[in-house]
Amino acid sequence: MSEQAVAAAVVRNDSQHRYEVWFGNSLAGFTEYREHENDDTTFIHTEVDSAFSGKGLGSALARSAVEDVIARGRAIVPRCPFIKAWLDKHPEFDEHVVGKGIKR
Numbered sequence: 001m002s003e004q005a006v007a008a009a010v011v012r013n014d015s016q017h018r019y020e021v022w023f024g025n026s027l028a029g030f031t032e033y034r035e036h037e038n039d040d041t042t043f044i045h046t047e048v049d050s051a052f053s054g055k056g057l058g059s060a061l062a063r064s065a066v067e068d069v070i071a072r073g074r075a076i077v078p079r080c081p082f083i084k085a086w087l088d089k090h091p092e093f094d095e096h097v098v099g100k101g102i103k104r
Helices: 003-007 057-071 081-088 091-096
Strands: 008-013 018-023 026-035 040-048 075-078
Touching (some): 018 057, 040 057, 040 081, 057 075, 081 091
Antiparallel strands (some): 008 018
8 A cells, every 4th residue: 555545534424425545644635515315415515635546546536435425325416517527537436326227
């Protein structure tokens, strides 16, 4: 495992409706979401500070957020362009994505 991967941690911050990626003691980025009563989680916006670019933190953030949503039995609605693009590159998650594996 790379030193960068060891230094990164993703946490769900329910009070701010976002997943955060931390690099060491610094907040490096986040993806905001909204949860709905129908068990959908809609990703609406993602940011990673340019000071942390090239460390794979955006990908780590997306993977951890998506895996957590799935583990909690919720469906993913990717309105955020970053999360949508990440999911397009990871078809193994299609069965959990509204508009792909989940037809409505």
